[in-house]
Amino acid sequence: MCELLGMSANVPTDICFSFAGLMQRGGGTGPHRDGWGIGFYEGKALRAFHDPEPSVNSPIAELVCQYPIKSCTVISHIRQANVGQVNLENTHPFSRELWGFTWTFAHNGQLDKSLFEKELHFYQPVGTTDSEYAFCWLLGQIRKAFPQPPANNRELFELIRYCSDQLRALGVFNMLLSNSEFLYCYCTTKLNYLTRRAPFGEAQLRDFDLSIDFRGETNPNDVVTVIATEPLTDNEPWLQIESGEAIVFAQGEVCYQQR
Amino acid sequence: MCELLGMSANVPTDICFSFAGLMQRGGGTGPHRDGWGIGFYEGKALRAFHDPEPSVNSPIAELVCQYPIKSCTVISHIRQANVGQVNLENTHPFSRELWGFTWTFAHNGQLDKSLFEKELHFYQPVGTTDSEYAFCWLLGQIRKAFPQPPANNRELFELIRYCSDQLRALGVFNMLLSNSEFLYCYCTTKLNYLTRRAPFGEAQLRDFDLSIDFRGETNPNDVVTVIATEPLTDNEPWLQIESGEAIVFAQGEVCYQQR
Secondary structure, three states: OOEEEEEEEEEEEEOHHHHHHHHHOEOOOOEOOOOEEEEEEEOOEEEEEEEOOOHHHOHHHHHHHHOOOEEEEEEEEEOOOOOOOOOHHHOOOEEEEEOOEEEEEEEEOOEOHHHHHOOOOOOOOOOOOHHHHHHHHHHHHHHHHOOOOOOOHHHHHHHHHHHHHHHHOOEOOEEEEEOOOOEEEEOOOOOEEEEEOOOOOEEEEOOOOOEEEHHHOOOOOOOEEEEEOOOOEOOOOOEEOOOOOEEEEEOOEEEEEEO | OOEEEEEEEEEEEEOHHHHHHHHHOEOOOOEOOOOEEEEEEEOOEEEEEEEOOOHHHOHHHHHHHHOOOEEEEEEEEEOOOOOOOOOHHHOOOEEEEEOOEEEEEEEEOOEOHHHHHOOOOOOOOOOOOHHHHHHHHHHHHHHHHOOOOOOOHHHHHHHHHHHHHHHHOOEOOEEEEEOOOOEEEEOOOOOEEEEEOOOOOEEEEOOOOOEEEHHHOOOOOOOEEEEEOOOOEOOOOOEEOOOOOEEEEEOOEEEEEEO
């Protein structure tokens, strides 16, 4: 199993605090030693860092922690390999361009081998993971159904959910997907989220002796949602996403939810 | 105008020395203050860093210099903007997946506005530069002609050259393109290359007080070709690529050349 981390916010927000907690699970407090990656959107552009080394002692992870990149939409992943070798091409998040947007995807879980019988359209995997194959299939399904972006996002979210259900039928499919504007979350076994908004308080990381007082870091209108496999903090009201549930966030708020 | 840097080698090679010279031109000895980017292949995977800040004082550039990433194929670019705002989505190199390979592209020069009348197939730009549009058009032409990879690369190189000639007809088109296995170089105005092989000697950077003795860094069978807009060293026999000439390198050696 792997760990996922996502963020959706209405102002460019520094994810360092949550990332610092997640990185400890990459060979520190967790067994996820097989690489990590993070993608930050800056406008439509994706800034991504990938490392097949354990995150807990990665110089690139340290750079990401120390160099505060602010973003409204973030997807991160630390990996414990099951399918596919430990190397850069098998390191999440994966990305592809569709409709002039860079779509980014990370997956936690394992899918049955019959996944590889699904016919791909437009997108081919570079590496050998089930996750990247599932992403290529899913994005191909979207492109096939909508050669141009649909007039309303609800149609798009329904299609992604329909495809996600098919992937869940093949095993464990917890995933995060974004095109920069929204963050789509789908749960099979474990995915939790927390929305921080005024009045802000203090948060204490579970995995690392670090706390932060968001009162000093935020404005009253800020809305920041963090999504993670397991809650990252001890003293905040995380909500569990149900099995088979899809939630989409935009600017920190829920914009679609279907159980 | 921008500066290009490429490398093709038969063993994973550290490009830090050449990169250190190039970075000085990003706001130091050169006027290219509008961002920089570098893509390293590790196997089929691309590790890319992009920064819309001037390279000469970029913390990410410093990380790249200090953290020796070894690669057989590298494409780098520093930018002086003409078309498109200075932001991350307009920062080269650009990349897209084709046939399960990540293709990477960087361009130096400016193309006529009629470029944007060319019909795109499959790939859409995320940003607003002429360069990314040209890349999307070029890769779409390849995909249209060869839905599957052609049996021999010569057909592919001929097609890329045919498309490059059409882009050169629209202005200045110096470019580097790679799929991880080969490095395709096309020149309109300025592109130089240098192949280092045994017996290795010492090299002195032009832009920065730094020299390196490759005798201590190499094995007798190593072949490393560096391609740059302007020669990066003072004391080595750089060769100029001619206007309208295409050269393709694989593992440091010329594998296709057409004037």
